[in-house]
Amino acid sequence: MIQKLKPLTPELFILGSIIYYWIASSWLNPIAVVLLLIISFQIFKQKITSGIIITIIFIILNLYMVLALISELSEFESVTTNFKVMLLFGGIYLGLNLLLGFLMLIKYLKKANAKQLQQTIS
Numbered sequence: 111m112i113q114k115l116k117p118l119t120p121e122l123f124i125l126g127s128i129i130y131y132w133i134a135s136s137w138l139n140p141i142a143v144v145l146l147l148i149i150s151f152q153i154f155k156q157k158i159t160s161g162i163i164i165t166i167i168f169i170i171l172n173l174y175m176v177l178a179l180i181s182e183l184s185e186f187e188s189v190t191t192n193f194k195v196m197l198l199f200g201g202i203y204l205g206l207n208l209l210l211g212f213l214m215l216i217k218y219l220k221k222a223n224a225k226q227l228q229q230t231i232s
Contacts, residue, residue, distance in 0.1 A: 123207075158222045169212065176208075
């Protein structure tokens, strides 16, 4: 069972993040519902093109969030406990998002290359 879920780790992590966002905001949040539907579609269908598009958007959004974290940290006048907590948890979360985003991108690019190679041979 775990071996079947291992290749889906990035998608499942994104799904978990979306569910957390949905619960933390509002149950009537249409953005969370749409994001949940999109990532659920990707988990079940494993489409190469949509996987690459979703991954690139996810990476770009997380790079933007890194800039937002840096901007927020720059507002601190000194290194406080809040600064350290924000740096630690924000850095770990965004770093993990970027790592899993790049792993997901590599996965779909390999699938695209394998599909193209198979079409060339046929």
